[in-house]
Amino acid sequence: MLLFSSRQTFAQFTSGGQLKREQEIMDIRHYTIALDVNISEHFISGYATIDFNLLQPTHVLLFDLLDSFHIKSITVNNKKQSFNYKNNLITINLANELPAGKAAVTVVYEGKPHTAVRPPWDDGFTWTKDSLGNPWVAVTAEASGGKLFFPCKDHPSDEPNEGAELIITVPKGLVVAGPGLLKKTTTKKDKATYDWNTNYTINNYSILFNIGKYKVVSRDYTTVNGNKVPMQFYVLEEHADKAEHHLDVLEQFVRVREKYFGEYPWAKEKIGIVETPHLGMEHQTMNAYGNQFRYTKIGGKDYDWLMNHEFGHEWWGNKVTVKDWADYWIHEGIGSFGDALYVRDMEGEDAYINFFKQRAFFENKKPIVQGKDLDEESAYIGDIYSKGSFFMHTLRFVIGDSIFFPTLKQFVTSANFTYDNFVTTGDVEQFFSKNSGIDLQPLFNLFLRTTNRLEIHVQRAPKDTFEIKLDNLEMTIPLQITTDKGTQTIMVGKKPISVASTSLPIVDPNMYYFERIVIE
Numbered sequence: 001m002l003l004f005s006s007r008q009t010f011a012q013f014t015s016g017g018q019l020k021r022e023q024e025i026m027d028i029r030h031y032t033i034a035l036d037v038n039i040s041e042h043f044i045s046g047y048a049t050i051d052f053n054l055l056q057p058t059h060v061l062l063f064d065l066l067d068s069f070h071i072k073s074i075t076v077n078n079k080k081q082s083f084n085y086k087n088n089l090i091t092i093n094l095a096n097e098l099p100a101g102k103a104a105v106t107v108v109y110e111g112k113p114h115t116a117v118r119p120p121w122d123d124g125f126t127w128t129k130d131s132l133g134n135p136w137v138a139v140t141a142e143a144s145g146g147k148l149f150f151p152c153k154d155h156p157s158d159e160p161n162e163g164a165e166l167i168i169t170v171p172k173g174l175v176v177a178g179p180g181l182l183k184k185t186t187t188k189k190d191k192a193t194y195d196w197n198t199n200y201t202i203n204n205y206s207i208l209f210n211i212g213k214y215k216v217v218s219r220d221y222t223t224v225n226g227n228k229v230p231m232q233f234y235v236l237e238e239h240a241d242k243a244e245h246h247l248d249v250l251e252q253f254v255r256v257r258e259k260y261f262g263e264y265p266w267a268k269e270k271i272g273i274v275e276t277p278h279l280g281m282e283h284q285t286m287n288a289y290g291n292q293f294r295y296t297k298i299g300g301k302d303y304d305w306l307m308n309h310e311f312g313h314e315w316w317g318n319k320v321t322v323k324d325w326a327d328y329w330i331h332e333g334i335g336s337f338g339d340a341l342y343v344r345d346m347e348g349e350d351a352y353i354n355f356f357k358q359r360a361f362f363e364n365k366k367p368i369v370q371g372k373d374l375d376e377e378s379a380y381i382g383d384i385y386s387k388g389s390f391f392m393h394t395l396r397f398v399i400g401d402s403i404f405f406p407t408l409k410q411f412v413t414s415a416n417f418t419y420d421n422f423v424t425t426g427d428v429e430q431f432f433s434k435n436s437g438i439d440l441q442p443l444f445n446l447f448l449r450t451t452n453r454l455e456i457h458v459q460r461a462p463k464d465t466f467e468i469k470l471d472n473l474e475m476t477i478p479l480q481i482t483t484d485k486g487t488q489t490i491m492v493g494k495k496p497i498s499v500a501s502t503s504l505p506i507v508d509p510n511m512y513y514f515e516r517i518v519i520e
């Protein structure tokens with residue numbers, strides 16, 4: 001998602017938090033969602049089938065679904081079951097104990113989904129028209145979670161390992177854009193059905209669709225590993241003439257991301273974007289794009305900050321996913337650090353340093369990692385972007401490029417931290433500590449788990465010398481110090497080091513740390 005610090009959310013539209021006991025026993029394998037979308041009535045109807053592995057026998061199953069719908073029936077392994085549906089929860093009281101093992105629940109439902117207040121932050125359905133008067137429907141759900149419109153286990157720690165299928169029926173003439181690959185399109189009377197299928201594990205907030213009078217502009221992209229992937233832009237017909245150039249811009253973004261983070265993660269399916277009435281969102285293999293082709297320049301080439309940022313989430317957020325929103329900064333902070341690496345790649349190291357100098361201002365009211373079992377709303381603070389990406393900038397300086405860049409790439413390409421496996425801040429901390437041979441816990445604690453600044457103490461000493469030490473970090477770190485003799489990098493810890501200078505030294509001139517400098 002893109003940064004918006006003054007967003008308003010409503011408690012019932014948040015996902016994650018403490019995992020419910022009745023949901024811990026389910027491992028979701030697959031979602032099938034088949035819906036007829038009545039655009040003039042803002043109404044959806046159909047069914048969802050949830051395939052899961054039950055880890056232990058149970059009498060009760062629990063799923064999340066906003067309670068604005070009417071549920072017509074629920075079957076568990078094809079047997080009708082009774083249920084309660086209130087407070088955005090479906091409780092299925094099973095007639096007989098359901099044994100451990102594979103199970104399938106089908107919910108037949110209909111109703112008016114929640115209308116988005118301010119997408120992509122305040123989620124829901126957006127029902128609008130393009131400038132030619134054609135219907136245009138968008139869905140966003142990162143904050144609300146999938147329960148916005150389909151029954152699910154709405155927690156970041158469980159993605160359907162075998163993917164999802166979206167079978168969406170719309171008035172003929174309109175096009176549905178969805179995740180994965182378009183298996184087939186069928187038409188019946190005045191309706192068209194689009195069957196989208198992804199075999200990859202996918203977060204709930206990427207299991208959604210957009211509807212519009214789209215033209216599909218495609219080309220092939222060859223990944224850094226030599227795989228051919230279709231690159232598709234579902235662009236409004238009225239903007240079709242802009243699509244080829246926009247794909248050129250996108251291609252450049254994907255190339256730079258691949259350089260730092262490895263192959264595009266969904267190479268067996270597609271690189272997708274779809275034009276939306278809201279600004280944008282990182283929907284896996286079908287990124288929402290609504291920045292209206294407003295380019296600036298980086299490295300002399302057209303640059304679209306929105307598209308660059310959202311595509312970064314294909315690696316950080318979609319491929320690498322946190323199991324608890326408490327670690328949201330891994331999506332937004334490391335994702336935004338990738339935006340800075342794009343600047344570095346296109347314009348060089350000085351431009352990269354300036355990028356961070358201009359962004360070293362944080363709200364700093366709460367730590368980036370506020371604890372455990374957080375819901376999306378509580379975890380979403382502006383600092384997960386700004387301070388989170390700045391932390392990666394700090395980490396790079398502390399451990400040095402020869403370790404930092406390979407470690408970052410290893411993390412995002414390691415099976416342990418990607419696809420079916422979820423991550424925590426502790427995983428990042430331990431992986432970087434192991435690869436660098438430095439215990440980085442004090443650094444992670446200071447900058448991620450507190451709001452404290454690094455305190456650097458500079459004290460005048462006799463004979464044109466200054467003593468420099470750290471006050472609140474239990475490790476030694478490199479510090480750039482500029483004196484009348486130039487800039488040098490010195491290892492500094494709690495024990496004072498002596499620096500000779502006729503003038504007051506300038507500490508950390510390039511701003512690698514979020515700090516407070518005390519001069520005595």
Ligand SMILES: [Zn+2]
Pocket residue numbers: 001002003309310313331332335
């Ligand atoms: Zn984002």
